[in-house]
Amino acid sequence: MDNIRNFCIIAHIDHGKSTLADRLLERTQTIKITEGQMLDNMDLERERGITIKSHAIQMEYKHNGQTYILNLIDTPGHVDFSYEVSRSIAACEGALLVVDATQGVQAQTISNLYMAIEHDLEIIPVLNKIDMPSAMPDEVEDEIIDLIGCKREDILRASGKTGEGVDDVLKAIVERVPHPVGDTKGPLQALIFDSVFNSFRGIIAYFKIENGEIRKGDKVKFFNTGMEYVADEVGVLKMDMVPRQVLGTGEVGYIISGIKDATEVKVGDTITHVNRPCDKAISGFQEVKPMVFAGVYPIDPSEYENLRASLEKLQLNDASLTFSPESS
Template identity: 55%
Template sequence: MSIELTRNFSIIAHIDHGKTTLSDRLLEKTNTISEREKQDQLLDAMDLEREKGITIKSHPVTIFYKAGDGKTYKLNLLDTPGHVDFSYEVSRSLAACEGALLIVDAAQGVEAQTLANMHLAMDLNLAIIPVINKIDLPSANLPKVYRQLEDIVCIPHEEAIHASAKMGIGIDDILEAVVQRIPPPETEQDGLLRALVFDSVYDAYRGVVSYVRVISGSVHRGMKVKLFATDEVYEVKEVGIFTPKMTRTDSLEAGDVGYIIANMKSAADVKIGDTYTDYMRPCPSPLPGFKEIRPMVFSGIYPVDSSDFEALKAAMAKLQINDAAFSFQAESSVALGFGFRCGFLGLLHMEIIQERLRREFNMDIISTYPSVIYEVTKTNGEEINVDNPSLLPEPQEIQEIREPIVKVFIMLPGEYIGDIMQLVLEKRGSVDNTETIDDMRVMLTCTVPLAEILVDFNDKLKSMTRGYGSMDYEYAGYQAAKLIKMDMLIAGEPVDAFSMIVHQDKAASRGRELAERLKNVIPRQLFTVAIQACIGGKIIARESISPMRKDVTAKCYGGDVTRKRKLLEKQKEGKKRMKAIGKINIPQEAFIKVLKTGD
């Protein structure tokens, strides 16, 4: 098919504005899927995506559409995630497109992530087609959405297409707009093969499957291809398109989106953002890839059974090829044994990876409390990065600790502004700017330490605003803060798995909370067990687990009271001796309960 009849486009929106439902309708309208294959969330292949109602991976699919001008067009669609943690997936999908459908919910209006995704598309100079979805809802407020499109997104409201993906309204208009408004792909005139790898998955039977967008030239079975990053040469075993299942074709031409299966056996063979070229006639330079992604959140992941270490390592390598934003390296802990220090884009990303390890690879794992990377200047002038509390130098060796901060954009109804400002201040943040969007909503621009928004910030925002608040954040550098390392001592012994870096002002309350939680999960011993939170040598919080008591006087029937006292004194001595030499074995379940993402 001629490149003039090809269109590549993505669907971008805030989470839950109807991207996946619209994808389903487009597939049905063009008869890409048969009546028998129809199901909701068709492009969401993972059980996790269906259960949570969110898209985690972007999914390509090729649609053939006969337009109003009588010509048949090949439309390559990429459905993208909407959650802030997966914006890297969105940026990679957009790099393979010439245009994007920007979905706006007719009831909710423009949200924080709508803006973030639109800026990603504008940076790549994509043609943007606004679609106002869910117009059939009783709460749809079209005049408000028109104003927001013009004032916030700077798109004339006349350009917007009215649609309801659920009811199938406006689907023909969207397909016609894709054909009319999105330009065909551009190609190089030299005819050399250039194919951008925008995603990849690992198949147990066929090895590595690379998802590619062919920029120029063509690729077919039996061809020898080379990757720029590794300089390795492979023979192409199969090429094809997604319909939405993988469908083998004779070749992939310039402008096509499809897959390449070469004889790659290892998960590390292909790098996302790399370029395929012909081994015999290589192109002079690789295509510009994607910006290097930096993990924002770190957590330790350990196998419950230490003999599963190698299996966990293999599982993580396979996940990494599927998710380039996930990184890991081996580490060991006195309490938990051998495991991995893993980097994630955010808390939802961390939760998804852990769940995939459990489901897809049957791994039994424990994860430690999430943390971030701190920059530390030592008194001798040395600069180090610390992502694990156990690596933090002694207080007397530290000159300054800097923590990562993020710029947070919060959109919310005006009536909740006081509560949210209070929440930001509680999280050690500052409100830099307040902007009125329309008569209902405001946008707050805040600066908050990343460590403070990790665990429950988004949950609290949603509950305080009754679900109407939305947030997006971007990395904003480092700033100095009064941070200290807090250790947990159990019977006088420090347990490294419970160590954390906290702000000086919050150390006491955090210590009390953790000590209380540990008291509830550590089994009782025959002697008193002290659980202490300490900073340096200073104890800031303590809980005691009372001992189990054996009734040693049970065998005394009557007689002199001194007989009972003698037995009790003997027991007291025994407990004293046991306390001096007794060791606490903390059961694995205690770690799992306490460390479970810090709830």
């Protein structure tokens, strides 16, 4: 556990979060960047420059002869996803606060920053885009100091585009972010912070283990829904999923257990063992409340079942979507 660092990146839309994440992945030789942002893999994300889907990815970084495992838990970049962001933040011990040197601190940075401070995360301020001609590093540093009360020397200057300062960011993650703490021998308690749908394998849930360990083949229970499953596969998330026999306290990974129904996996739920359950769920779970309402129907009535199936798939990728079929 001492060599694990779980962190997220907090930034306003278009402040260079995904580009900086790419540089971290490149510098740790996790991936070779081919085109565009590697973590933003939806067409809409690339077109709009907004991260919609959160991702988790593991990097390995050598520092002072030790190998550290860095888990970047990417958060959605839009304020509408505040609950999903809060669960991603709850799975971390530290956060990079990325601020654009040309635009300064903006509203959304502040709202997510307060959420991170509530969860006692170690905040590492990073001034991004310092290579831009219109950058105002000194003025923006003053804004950051006013916002979080840090020292000027704590602020790292970097550029996601040129790669300048990226090594300092990696070093700061290792040195400043605390390692996860938990009871390795206690009952399993893992926080689900995201889920994705795979047409062959069903729903894949991403989690961070707070206490205990999970093994392939374990019988597990999702606390808030009460559903029980067998862990067909567990593993860690690199650019692809890498199966493992066992995952321990503080680790971030995925579980595949052949779940087909979207409503059974809820972001913020707790995974525990059937035989040796934990006493209580990890706090902070809530049902997502809808904000926008719409009635949707197919022009051709024969497409009704297709529409319903498609909405169910969409619900897997976006926990905040709820729908109920009606006939009129």
